[in-house]
Amino acid sequence: MSRVYYSNSGSEANEKCFKMVRQIAEKKYGGKKHKILFRERDYHGTTITALSATGQFERKNQYGPFTPGFVEVPHCCEYRAQEGADLENYGVWAANQIEKVILEEGPETVGALCLEPITAGGGVIEPPAGYWDRVQEICKKYDILLHIDEVVCGLGRTGTWFGYQHYGIKPDMVTMAKGVASGYAAISCTVTTEEVFEMFKDPEDPRMDYFRDISTFGGCTAGPAAALVNMQIIEDENLLDNVKIQGEYLLGRLNELKDKYDVIGDVRGKGLFCGFELVKDRETKEPVDESVSTAIGAHCMANGVIMGRTNRSFREFNNTICMSPALIATQADIDVIVEALDNALAEVAPNA
Numbered sequence: 348m349s350r351v352y353y354s355n356s357g358s359e360a361n362e363k364c365f366k367m368v369r370q371i372a373e374k375k376y377g378g379k380k381h382k383i384l385f386r387e388r389d390y391h392g393t394t395i396t397a398l399s400a401t402g403q404f405e406r407k408n409q410y411g412p413f414t415p416g417f418v419e420v421p422h423c424c425e426y427r428a429q430e431g432a433d434l435e436n437y438g439v440w441a442a443n444q445i446e447k448v449i450l451e452e453g454p455e456t457v458g459a460l461c462l463e464p465i466t467a468g469g470g471v472i473e474p475p476a477g478y479w480d481r482v483q484e485i486c487k488k489y490d491i492l493l494h495i496d497e498v499v500c501g502l503g504r505t506g507t508w509f510g511y512q513h514y515g516i517k518p519d520m521v522t523m524a525k526g527v528a529s530g531y532a533a534i535s536c537t538v539t540t541e542e543v544f545e546m547f548k549d550p551e552d553p554r555m556d557y558f559r560d561i562s563t564f565g566g567c568t569a570g571p572a573a574a575l576v577n578m579q580i581i582e583d584e585n586l587l588d589n590v591k592i593q594g595e596y597l598l599g600r601l602n603e604l605k606d607k608y609d610v611i612g613d614v615r616g617k618g619l620f621c622g623f624e625l626v627k628d629r630e631t632k633e634p635v636d637e638s639v640s641t642a643i644g645a646h647c648m649a650n651g652v653i654m655g656r657t658n659r660s661f662r663e664f665n666n667t668i669c670m671s672p673a674l675i676a677t678q679a680d681i682d683v684i685v686e687a688l689d690n691a692l693a694e695v696a697p698n699a
């Protein structure tokens with residue numbers, strides 16, 4: 348069984364999770380296991396503490412000082428593998444970098460690891476094979492709660508209800524927002540396992556034996572009502588299958604664009620959540636100037652297609668074009684998207 352706590356945005360859902368980790372640290376570990384690890388390039392929200400847990404320099408810039416006790420671990424983008432990385436076994440290598448940080452910080456001080464299943468706004472980064480198994484081993488070894496932020500992937504975006512279901516992950520805590528009511532109502536959820544829920548119980552201190560959070564709209568019934576209808580529609584219209592089918596089609600079409608345009612360095616994605624990195628040179632992988640991705644977005648927009656891109660996240664890596672078509676997208680819709688991109692690339696970044 349799992350337990351659900353409602354709020355109104357992804358940032359807030361994550362804040363609740365962080366508060367839970369802190370309260371559990373206080374209750375079970377005398378306050379010691381209070382640190383929360385987050386990953387370079389991940390985003391977890393707009394409030395000061397959610398930004399404290401965010402691995403995007405430019406998005407955080409000018410908003411410090413940040414909440415203490417949040418510690419960054421290295422990213423796991425294979426295309427941008429760190430110097431000295433084991434490229435044969437990059438997933439395991441990248442996960443082992445998390446263990447290194449845990450050992451540096453002291454495992455007795457680390458309460459949770461907060462990760463996106465697929466880094467979204469940080470550049471559509473799917474962790475490589477071997478990563479998640481090793482991450483889970485590490486969390487178990489050091490008694491660290493695994494918090495998966497499903498604010499983007501949650502409720503169908505990648506072709507399963509949750510992104511983590513692709514990787515056999517058993518999270519302790521899950522947060523979700525955007526897809527809960529497909530954007531029609533402001534609702535987010537912080538979900539925990541029954542085991543985590545039980546950690547709040549304290550027969551000796553009944554005034555403190557629950558998650559002591561309070562919020563004006565936390566109990567608003569409009570959001571859950573919209574969420575229930577949304578989930579029913581996803582089921583009735585087999586939208587998870589549609590996402591898988593159209594997602595594969597979209598990825599294939601983006602790879603065709605890669606064959607056509609040298610500026611596309613790497614195509615990535617899962618389900619109806621895809622993107623590609625733009626580079627000056629495929630050998631050096633030097634990112635294009637931000638003006639190129641901006642121009643591609645503007646060109647698509649002028650042709651009626653709203654295109655996403657990494658934006659104000661990292662000064663040097665605002666070079667990823669990304670797209671999240673509606674879960675009901677048809678093959679014809681995908682063709683419209685790809686045609687807009689094709690036209691934009693031909694105009695903005697034709698081969699030399």
Ligand SMILES: Cc1ncc(COP(=O)(O)O)c(C=O)c1O
Binds near residue numbers: 357359391392467496
């Ligand atoms: C992965 C992730 N987590 C959290 C958030 C924050 O959600 P919100 O903007 O609803 O506060 C976002 C927003 O884009 C996100 O992408």
